[in-house]
Amino acid sequence: MAAHPDQDFVSRVLAVVESIPPAHVMTYGDVAAAIGSRAARAVGQVMAYYGSDVPWWRVIRASGHPPIDHEAPALEHYRAESTPLVWPAAGAYRVDLRVARWRP
Template sequence: MSELPEYAERVLAVAELIPPGRVMTYGDVAEWLGEGGPRQVGRVMALYGGAVPWWRVVRADGVPLPGHERRALARYRAEGTPLREGDAPRIAVARARWDGDVTPHT
């Protein structure tokens, strides 16, 4: 098995930091890393994201990942992620967004 590209490792590490019930957009992850952009993060998640909480890295419009809507929505509901319900439920990104703060709160 070959090693992951360094950028992919960093993207996946950020995905693992996102707490249950919270999300970061592809652009948020790129900004947090200070490298790449939404498309690069999306590509990493598409190729390598299956082993991390992929449903917590989302499109900016809050629409669940095409082809994985049912699985993602089940995870969001189980974790209490804020949603906008309707004909096509989506994430309430403004309320669900995580700012990347990894400082322990004591």
């Protein structure tokens, strides 16, 4: 079983996520880089365990796709915030990272 990230890492990840403005997103790697880390997977772990009280839908995969198994609720948030989306002819929607990516 993987070790949980330390509380300082957790609080720094959550602070970055809280700072992402509506209609913008960051990838897991972007959040890690914003706190001087390369631990994108650990950011994902923080979001899985502690992310429910922050705008979790604003942290997405590098492909632009929303968090796995959260596509439907994330879509509701994206529509409410007018987040730019891409709808391929076949396949799942994704966030338009070129337009929506936030760089603090």
